[in-house]
Amino acid sequence: MSNRGPADTPPSEYEDEGRERLSYVVGLVLALLLTTGAFAVVWLDLLSGGAALAALGLLALVQAVVHLRYFLHIDLARSHRDDLLLILFTVLILLIMVSGTIWILYDQHIRMMA
Amino acid sequence: MTLRGIVGLLAAAVPGTASAGSFLEPAGPIASAQFSHFGVISALMLIVIVPMFVALPIVLYRYRRGGKGTYRPDWEFNWGLEVVIWGIPVALALALGMALWKHTLEYDPYRALGPEPLVVEVVALDWKFLFLYPEQGVATINLLALPEDRPVTLRLTSGTVMQSFIIPRLAGQIYAMAGMQTQLNLLASETGDFIGRNTQYNGLGFATQSFTTRVMSPDAFAGWAEATKAQPAALDAAGFAKLLSPSVVSEPVLYGRFTPGLFGQVMARFAPAMVQGHGQAGMAAPPAPHQGHHHMPEAGR
Amino acid sequence: MSLSERLHPGLNLAGTDPEGHEAAEEVLFGFWIFLMSDLVLFAVLFATYAAMSVQGIAGGPRPAEVFDLTAAFLETMLLLLSSFAFGFAMLEMKYRENRRRVLSWLLVTGVLGAAFVGMELHDYYVMITAHAAPPQASGFLSAYYLLTGTHALHVSSGLVWMAIMAVQVMVIGFSTPVKLRLMRLALFWHMLDVVWIGIFTFVYLFGVVS
Amino acid sequence: MNWELIFGQIKWNSFVFSGAIENPSLSEFIASGAGFIAVLGALAAVILLTVKGWWVPLWRDWLTSVDHKKVGIMYIAIALVMFARAVIEAALIRAQQLSAYDGGGFLSADHFGQLFSTHGTIMIFFVAMPFITGLMNYVMPLQIGARDVSFPLLNAISLMLTMAGAILIMVSLVVGQFSTGGWSAYPPFTGIEFSPGEGVDYWIWAVSLGSIGSTLTGLNFAVTIYKKRCPGMTLFRMPLFCWTTLCTSILMIFAMAPLTAATIMLALDRYAGFHFFTNGDGGNMMNYANLFWLFGHPEVYILILPAFGVWSEVVATFASKRIYGYTSLVYATMCIAVLSFAVWLHHFFTMGQSANVNAVFGIATMVIGVPTGVKVYDWLLTMVGGRIRFTTPMLFHINFLLTFILGGMTGVLLANPGVDFQVHNTLFLVAHFHNMIIPGVLFGMFAAVQFWFPKVFGFRLHEGLGRASFWCFAPGFLLAFFPLYWLGMMGATRRTYMWSDPSYLPWLALAMAGAALILAGFALMVAQIVVSVRRREQLAAPLGDPWDGRALEWSIPSPPPEWNFAVLPQVTARDPFYEAKKAGIAYRSPAAYEDIEVPRNTATAPLIGLFACAWAFALVWHIWWLVVVSFVLMWVVVIVRSFQTDTEETVPAATVKAANEAFLAAARAAPGVARDREMTSENRGRALPEGLEGRSGPVSSRAPVEVLP
Structure with a gap:
C-alpha cells in the first residue's frame, strides 16, 4: 500500500501510517471471514446442536478479539497496564454477572418452572 | 443440646419469648436444626468478637495520652501478628463454610422428610393463604391443619404478587411466586397452634396476613378432615375468582371440596407455556444440558 | 520514546501530535472506563435476554420464527464497513488534518450507520406487522427489543454525535479538543461493533440454531 | 384547553393537602404537614435568599462552580437536608410501631408504606451516597496533591443530577404519593397492575438520576486517582482514604449499570406494557431481584469503603502513629471490592x-468476612504503641470497632441460608443492616465532618457539643436497633404498620427511646454547627493543621485556596506531611511559582440538572410535551457547551505567590500548639507534632525555612 503524504512528512510517519492502515484492512478482512463463517455454520447446517453453539460462541470470541486488536489497537505488549487491567477486570465482572445470572435463573427454571 | 439449653434459659428470662411464632421454640426438626445452627455459628463467631472486646479497652487504657504504653510512632508491621490476624479469620471462615455447606445441603427445603408426605398446596393471595388438600379433598383459608409426626410437603404458588411464606416454629421462609412453584418440606413434632405468615410486603393488608397452623395427633387430623368434608361450602373456579380480589380474612374458612387441579389452574393462569409445551426451548447461551428433563406432571393436569 | 510506547486504546497521536497525545491520556482513559461501564449494561441485557428467550416465550412466537438471518447478515456488514470507514477518517485526521477527506470518510461512516439503523427499524416493522411480535407480546420479545433497541439507540446517538463533530471540524477545525472528541467517538463506534458481534451471534444465530 | 395535554395526570387531588380536606385524619394531617413543611422550607429559603441578596452569590460562587471543594460541600449539604427528612421519618416509623398494638397507631397502612419506602430510598441514595461522594470529592484530590478532579465539569453535572433526584423526592411530598414498594421496589408489586399510581415512577426516576450521577462520579474519581497524582505519589504511598475511594469508584463504575438496567426494565413494564417482571406473559420477577442485588450488594461496599478510609485516617491521626499494616489494609480493601460482586444472591x-x-453464595459471603475482620484488627493494632486522644472522631471510631464487629457476627449468621430462612424479612435483618450502616457509614461520615471541618471552613467545631452528640448517637443506636434483633428472632416481620403480640411492646418502647436519643444527637449536631459558626473567631484554625495531620491536605491553609496547591508537592514517602514535619521541612517556600489554569464557572451543570429534574417530573406525571422539551434542552446545553473554546482562566503566579507566602509566613511565625492544648483557642492550626514537641518550637519569622533548633 502506498500513500502520498505531504512532502515534509518524515519517513517514519509513512511507515506508521502504512502500518496503521494495514491494521484496519487486516481487521476488516478477518472480521468479514469470521462473520461469514458464523453465518455459514447456520445457513449451511455445518454443525448442529451443542457443537454449533460452541463454534458460534468461539467465532464471536475470536472476532471480538480481532476488533479489539485491529480496530481499537489494544496490544498486549505496547498498551498501558492500567487500561489492560481495566479490561481484564471488566471481563471478570462480566463473567461473574452473566454466568451468575444465567446460573441462578436456569436453576430457578428447573426448580420452579419446569 | 447444652447450647440450646443456655439460649432457652436466656430466652425464658427475657420478656417476649412467649410469642406464638419464633424458631427460638422449635416444634419440629427443621426449625430445631435452624435454631441449633444459629447457636453454632454464633458460638464460633465469638472467636473473633471476644478478643476485640477484651483487647480494645486494654489498648485504649494503656496507650491513652499519658498512659504507660511506650510511644512507638513508626511501628507499622509485624509478621507474627499479621499471620494471626489473617490466619484466624481464614481458619474460622473455613470452619463456618463447612458448617454452612453441610447444613444447607442437608436442610434443602425441597428435600422430603420421609416417605408418603402429606401434600398441601398453598396459594398465596392478597392478604390470605388458600390451602388445598388434594389427598383429603378439602380446602381452607388461613388455617393449615397438619398431623403430628408425618412429613409434610407444601407446594406453593401465588395468585398475586410475590409473597414469603413462613411458619417460624416449624420451618423457614420460601417465596411464593405467580406462575412458579416452590416447595417447603417440614415436620411437626408437637401439637398446638403455631402462627404462620407472609413476610414480604404486599400492600395495605400485609400487616394482618397471618394464619394458624394447627398441629394435631394423626387421629385428630383424620377426624378434622372428615368434619371439614362435611362442610357445605365448595371452592370452584368462580369462588376462586372472588378470592383473587384483595381482602383480609379474620376467621378461617373451610371448604368441603374444591375443583380438582385448581392449583395447576392457578399456575397456568400465568404460565400457560410452562404447563403445556415447555421443553422445546433451550437456554440461548450457554447451551443447557438438562433442558426438558424435569417434567412436573401435576402442574399440567 | 516513552510517549509512543505507552499506548492508549484506539488510534494514538504520539507520532504526529505529541501535545494532543499527552492531553489524550486522561480523557481517553476516562472514556474507556465509560465504555466498560456501558459494556456491563449490555452484559446484563444479554444475560436477561438469555434467560427470557427460554423462560419468557409465554405461548408467543419463538426466536427461530421471527428472526431474519439475511437482514442480520446485511446489518453486520453495514456496521463493520462503517467501523472500517471511521478508521480511515481517523487516519486522515492524524496524518493530514485534511478537513475535506475527514468529512468524506465521516459521511461514509454516517451513511452506513444510518442504513444500519434503518434496516433494524425495518426488521422491527416486519416483526410487528408480519409476525405479530411486538415487545408487549412476551417476555422474550421484551428482552429482544430492549437489547437490540439499546444498541440501536447507541448507534443513533453515535450518528448525532458524528453530525455534531462534522460541524465542529468545519467550524473549529482540528483543535486538540475536537481531535480528542473524534477519537472518543471512534472508540464508541468500534465498541458498538463489538457489542453487535454479541447480538448477531447470541441473539440471531443462537436463536435460529436452537 | 385540554388539561391532560398540559398537566398530564396531575389533578387537584394529587396535591397532598387535598387529602387532609377530603378525608381528615391524623395520618393525612401528618402527610399534609410534611408537605407543608417542604413548601414552607422552600419558601423560607427563597425569602432568605432574596432578603439577604444571596441569589447572585449562590449562583455565581456555588451552583455554577466546578471546583471539587465546592461540589463536595454541596453534596454534603444535600445529604444533611435529606438526612433531616429521613431521620424524622424513621422516628415516625418507630412511634407508629410503638403505638400500633392491635390496630392502634396514628398512621394509615398506605402512609406507613410510603414512609418506609422513602426512608430507605433517601437514606441510601440521597444521604449515604451524596455524603460519601461529597467527602471523596473534597478530600481525595487534596490527599493525592491534585488541583482538581480529572473532569471538573462532569463532576458538577454528577452533583446536579443527584440534586435533581433529591428534589424529585422532595416534590413527591407535595404532589402525589410515593411508592410503597420499599427501597428495593420488588415487582410484581411495583408493576403497573398492583401499583398503578405515580409512586413507583417517582422511585424509578429519582433513583435513576442518582445512579447516573454516581456512575459518572466513579469514572471521574478513578481517572483522577490514576492520572492526577502529584510527583512521587505512587499508588502505595496514597493515604488509605484514597485507596478506598479508588475501590469505591471502581464499584460505582460497574455496579450502577445493573441498577440502571433494572429500573429501565421496570419503567418499560410500567409505561409501555413490556413483560420483564410482570406476572405471566413470560415475565420473571426473580430476575429483578437478581439485577437489583447485582447492584445492591456492591452498593453496600460503595458506602462502607469510604467510611473505612475515614476510620484509617482518624485512627492514625488521633493515635499519632503510623497506620498498622498499610499493605494489608490495601489488599483487604481490594479483596472486599472484588468479592462484593460475587455474593448478591444472599439477598434472596x-x-x-x-x-x-445457596451454599456457594453463602460461603462467598463468609469469605468477605475475612478481609473485613483483618481491617478491624489492623485498626486496633494501629492504636498499639500510639498516644490516643479521645476526641469526637476517635470516640466514634471506638464505638465503630465494637458495634461493627457485632454487626459482622449477625452478617455471618445471615450468610447461612438456614438461618436466613428464619430471619429474612424480619426486624433481625433490619437491625443487621442498620448495625452496619449507622456505626459504620453514618458515624464514619459524622467523624469525617468533625475531622475535616476545620480544613473546609477554617475553624474547628465545638468539641463539647460534638462529644455530647456522640453520647446521644452511640447509645441511641444501641437502644434503637439491638432490641430489633431480638424482635426479629421472636418473629416480628419488617414493614408492618401494626402488630398483635403484646410481648413486642417493651422492645418497641426501647427502640423508640433509642430513636429519640438519635434525634437528640442530630439536634445537638446541628446546635454544634450553629454554635461553632458563631464562635468561629475563637475556634479559627486557618493555618491548616489543627490535629497534627499526616497527609497532604493538612499542609495547606484552611480553607484551601481555589488552586489547592501553590506548587504541586513532591512526595517521597507515605504520610508525607508528617514526614515533612518530622524532618523539619514543612512550610518551606517553593523555589518558584507558575501561572495556574483553573476552569471557569459555567451554567452548564445547573442547567442540565434543572432540565433533568423537569424531565423526570414530566415522566412521572406523563406530561409528554415537557418530556420532549426538557430532554432536548438538556442535550442542547451539552452541545452548546462543546462549542465553547474559552473554558479556562489563569491565576497569575504573582497572586499565587502572595497568597502562599503570606500563609507560610504566618505558619512559621505561629507558636505551635501541643496535643493537650489542641481543643483550646490556642489551636490556630499550627501543630507541634506529637513526640517532637521538644524539637520544634516557634520559628523566627525571618527564617525562610522552618529549621529545627
Whole structure:
C-alpha cells in the first residue's frame, strides 16, 4: 500500500501510517471471514446442536478479539497496564454477572418452572 | 443440646419469648436444626468478637495520652501478628463454610422428610393463604391443619404478587411466586397452634396476613378432615375468582371440596407455556444440558 | 520514546501530535472506563435476554420464527464497513488534518450507520406487522427489543454525535479538543461493533440454531 | 384547553393537602404537614435568599462552580437536608410501631408504606451516597496533591443530577404519593397492575438520576486517582482514604449499570406494557431481584469503603502513629471490592433455588468476612504503641470497632441460608443492616465532618457539643436497633404498620427511646454547627493543621485556596506531611511559582440538572410535551457547551505567590500548639507534632525555612 503524504512528512510517519492502515484492512478482512463463517455454520447446517453453539460462541470470541486488536489497537505488549487491567477486570465482572445470572435463573427454571 | 439449653434459659428470662411464632421454640426438626445452627455459628463467631472486646479497652487504657504504653510512632508491621490476624479469620471462615455447606445441603427445603408426605398446596393471595388438600379433598383459608409426626410437603404458588411464606416454629421462609412453584418440606413434632405468615410486603393488608397452623395427633387430623368434608361450602373456579380480589380474612374458612387441579389452574393462569409445551426451548447461551428433563406432571393436569 | 510506547486504546497521536497525545491520556482513559461501564449494561441485557428467550416465550412466537438471518447478515456488514470507514477518517485526521477527506470518510461512516439503523427499524416493522411480535407480546420479545433497541439507540446517538463533530471540524477545525472528541467517538463506534458481534451471534444465530 | 395535554395526570387531588380536606385524619394531617413543611422550607429559603441578596452569590460562587471543594460541600449539604427528612421519618416509623398494638397507631397502612419506602430510598441514595461522594470529592484530590478532579465539569453535572433526584423526592411530598414498594421496589408489586399510581415512577426516576450521577462520579474519581497524582505519589504511598475511594469508584463504575438496567426494565413494564417482571406473559420477577442485588450488594461496599478510609485516617491521626499494616489494609480493601460482586444472591436465599447455589453464595459471603475482620484488627493494632486522644472522631471510631464487629457476627449468621430462612424479612435483618450502616457509614461520615471541618471552613467545631452528640448517637443506636434483633428472632416481620403480640411492646418502647436519643444527637449536631459558626473567631484554625495531620491536605491553609496547591508537592514517602514535619521541612517556600489554569464557572451543570429534574417530573406525571422539551434542552446545553473554546482562566503566579507566602509566613511565625492544648483557642492550626514537641518550637519569622533548633 502506498500513500502520498505531504512532502515534509518524515519517513517514519509513512511507515506508521502504512502500518496503521494495514491494521484496519487486516481487521476488516478477518472480521468479514469470521462473520461469514458464523453465518455459514447456520445457513449451511455445518454443525448442529451443542457443537454449533460452541463454534458460534468461539467465532464471536475470536472476532471480538480481532476488533479489539485491529480496530481499537489494544496490544498486549505496547498498551498501558492500567487500561489492560481495566479490561481484564471488566471481563471478570462480566463473567461473574452473566454466568451468575444465567446460573441462578436456569436453576430457578428447573426448580420452579419446569 | 447444652447450647440450646443456655439460649432457652436466656430466652425464658427475657420478656417476649412467649410469642406464638419464633424458631427460638422449635416444634419440629427443621426449625430445631435452624435454631441449633444459629447457636453454632454464633458460638464460633465469638472467636473473633471476644478478643476485640477484651483487647480494645486494654489498648485504649494503656496507650491513652499519658498512659504507660511506650510511644512507638513508626511501628507499622509485624509478621507474627499479621499471620494471626489473617490466619484466624481464614481458619474460622473455613470452619463456618463447612458448617454452612453441610447444613444447607442437608436442610434443602425441597428435600422430603420421609416417605408418603402429606401434600398441601398453598396459594398465596392478597392478604390470605388458600390451602388445598388434594389427598383429603378439602380446602381452607388461613388455617393449615397438619398431623403430628408425618412429613409434610407444601407446594406453593401465588395468585398475586410475590409473597414469603413462613411458619417460624416449624420451618423457614420460601417465596411464593405467580406462575412458579416452590416447595417447603417440614415436620411437626408437637401439637398446638403455631402462627404462620407472609413476610414480604404486599400492600395495605400485609400487616394482618397471618394464619394458624394447627398441629394435631394423626387421629385428630383424620377426624378434622372428615368434619371439614362435611362442610357445605365448595371452592370452584368462580369462588376462586372472588378470592383473587384483595381482602383480609379474620376467621378461617373451610371448604368441603374444591375443583380438582385448581392449583395447576392457578399456575397456568400465568404460565400457560410452562404447563403445556415447555421443553422445546433451550437456554440461548450457554447451551443447557438438562433442558426438558424435569417434567412436573401435576402442574399440567 | 516513552510517549509512543505507552499506548492508549484506539488510534494514538504520539507520532504526529505529541501535545494532543499527552492531553489524550486522561480523557481517553476516562472514556474507556465509560465504555466498560456501558459494556456491563449490555452484559446484563444479554444475560436477561438469555434467560427470557427460554423462560419468557409465554405461548408467543419463538426466536427461530421471527428472526431474519439475511437482514442480520446485511446489518453486520453495514456496521463493520462503517467501523472500517471511521478508521480511515481517523487516519486522515492524524496524518493530514485534511478537513475535506475527514468529512468524506465521516459521511461514509454516517451513511452506513444510518442504513444500519434503518434496516433494524425495518426488521422491527416486519416483526410487528408480519409476525405479530411486538415487545408487549412476551417476555422474550421484551428482552429482544430492549437489547437490540439499546444498541440501536447507541448507534443513533453515535450518528448525532458524528453530525455534531462534522460541524465542529468545519467550524473549529482540528483543535486538540475536537481531535480528542473524534477519537472518543471512534472508540464508541468500534465498541458498538463489538457489542453487535454479541447480538448477531447470541441473539440471531443462537436463536435460529436452537 | 385540554388539561391532560398540559398537566398530564396531575389533578387537584394529587396535591397532598387535598387529602387532609377530603378525608381528615391524623395520618393525612401528618402527610399534609410534611408537605407543608417542604413548601414552607422552600419558601423560607427563597425569602432568605432574596432578603439577604444571596441569589447572585449562590449562583455565581456555588451552583455554577466546578471546583471539587465546592461540589463536595454541596453534596454534603444535600445529604444533611435529606438526612433531616429521613431521620424524622424513621422516628415516625418507630412511634407508629410503638403505638400500633392491635390496630392502634396514628398512621394509615398506605402512609406507613410510603414512609418506609422513602426512608430507605433517601437514606441510601440521597444521604449515604451524596455524603460519601461529597467527602471523596473534597478530600481525595487534596490527599493525592491534585488541583482538581480529572473532569471538573462532569463532576458538577454528577452533583446536579443527584440534586435533581433529591428534589424529585422532595416534590413527591407535595404532589402525589410515593411508592410503597420499599427501597428495593420488588415487582410484581411495583408493576403497573398492583401499583398503578405515580409512586413507583417517582422511585424509578429519582433513583435513576442518582445512579447516573454516581456512575459518572466513579469514572471521574478513578481517572483522577490514576492520572492526577502529584510527583512521587505512587499508588502505595496514597493515604488509605484514597485507596478506598479508588475501590469505591471502581464499584460505582460497574455496579450502577445493573441498577440502571433494572429500573429501565421496570419503567418499560410500567409505561409501555413490556413483560420483564410482570406476572405471566413470560415475565420473571426473580430476575429483578437478581439485577437489583447485582447492584445492591456492591452498593453496600460503595458506602462502607469510604467510611473505612475515614476510620484509617482518624485512627492514625488521633493515635499519632503510623497506620498498622498499610499493605494489608490495601489488599483487604481490594479483596472486599472484588468479592462484593460475587455474593448478591444472599439477598434472596429464600427464592427457592437449589442448595448448591445457596451454599456457594453463602460461603462467598463468609469469605468477605475475612478481609473485613483483618481491617478491624489492623485498626486496633494501629492504636498499639500510639498516644490516643479521645476526641469526637476517635470516640466514634471506638464505638465503630465494637458495634461493627457485632454487626459482622449477625452478617455471618445471615450468610447461612438456614438461618436466613428464619430471619429474612424480619426486624433481625433490619437491625443487621442498620448495625452496619449507622456505626459504620453514618458515624464514619459524622467523624469525617468533625475531622475535616476545620480544613473546609477554617475553624474547628465545638468539641463539647460534638462529644455530647456522640453520647446521644452511640447509645441511641444501641437502644434503637439491638432490641430489633431480638424482635426479629421472636418473629416480628419488617414493614408492618401494626402488630398483635403484646410481648413486642417493651422492645418497641426501647427502640423508640433509642430513636429519640438519635434525634437528640442530630439536634445537638446541628446546635454544634450553629454554635461553632458563631464562635468561629475563637475556634479559627486557618493555618491548616489543627490535629497534627499526616497527609497532604493538612499542609495547606484552611480553607484551601481555589488552586489547592501553590506548587504541586513532591512526595517521597507515605504520610508525607508528617514526614515533612518530622524532618523539619514543612512550610518551606517553593523555589518558584507558575501561572495556574483553573476552569471557569459555567451554567452548564445547573442547567442540565434543572432540565433533568423537569424531565423526570414530566415522566412521572406523563406530561409528554415537557418530556420532549426538557430532554432536548438538556442535550442542547451539552452541545452548546462543546462549542465553547474559552473554558479556562489563569491565576497569575504573582497572586499565587502572595497568597502562599503570606500563609507560610504566618505558619512559621505561629507558636505551635501541643496535643493537650489542641481543643483550646490556642489551636490556630499550627501543630507541634506529637513526640517532637521538644524539637520544634516557634520559628523566627525571618527564617525562610522552618529549621529545627
